[in-house]
Amino acid sequence: MGIRFSKLDPEKDEVPTKGLMFLCVLLVSWANNFAVNNINEKEKKFFAPYVVTCASYLTLANLSSLFGLTPPMTNLAVALSMSIIVFVILQFYAMKYQGLKGRVDGLLGPVKGVSFLVFPISLISEITTPLAMGMRLFGNIFSGVVLGGLVLGASNLLVEVIGGALGTIVGGGIAVIITAVLVHTIFDAAFGLIQMFVFMMLSMMLTKQNMAIESEE
Numbered sequence: 001m002g003i004r005f006s007k008l009d010p011e012k013d014e015v016p017t018k019g020l021m022f023l024c025v026l027l028v029s030w031a032n033n034f035a036v037n038n039i040n041e042k043e044k045k046f047f048a049p050y051v052v053t054c055a056s057y058l059t060l061a062n063l064s065s066l067f068g069l070t071p072p073m074t075n076l077a078v079a080l081s082m083s084i085i086v087f088v089i090l091q092f093y094a095m096k097y098q099g100l101k102g103r104v105d106g107l108l109g110p111v112k113g114v115s116f117l118v119f120p121i122s123l124i125s126e127i128t129t130p131l132a133m134g135m136r137l138f139g140n141i142f143s144g145v146v147l148g149g150l151v152l153g154a155s156n157l158l159v160e161v162i163g164g165a166l167g168t169i170v171g172g173g174i175a176v177i178i179t180a181v182l183v184h185t186i187f188d189a190a191f192g193l194i195q196m197f198v199f200m201m202l203s204m205m206l207t208k209q210n211m212a213i214e215s216e217e
Helices: 002-006 019-038 044-067 076-108 112-211
Strands: none
Touching (some): 019 044, 019 112, 044 076
């Protein structure tokens, strides 16, 4: 959006070397290269914005608890909405590159004699694969939030028992330090970024697999 509003063409104009515009150009260049390397040059116009959108949304969503907010991915409906997005992308590109006949043949499997057994399994796989991706997001982020709350409560209780009258004050201080520095850093920052990268990579790998073509060099 920054590049669009500035009417800057990174391929023709001189690219700035500092400031916000430099970061915008850097991000767009990375997304374009990422899309080309993992899909192909032809589909770059769709997958580069998808990469930026997916990475930005999941990063902000998974790190939101650092600012005292509830991570959206702890809501199962929000996590499953990501599954729906991936499902639509997979089916669209499978139909676009394989065609209706190729798509049906792929679901039936290479051995015609057992097609009646392979077909329902293939249909289930088409649904469960993106579903599992959304459930993975939900499970990992939700478990981090629950574990953070347990550590906070346990640290308060432990210091209250040891510290006596001053336990509440001391325990609260130590609990905040432990939760903010250790638990949030590990389960919100590290795990949140890892889940973002895994989700993005899986969606692109599955899409490329459904396209049934090799990426253009």
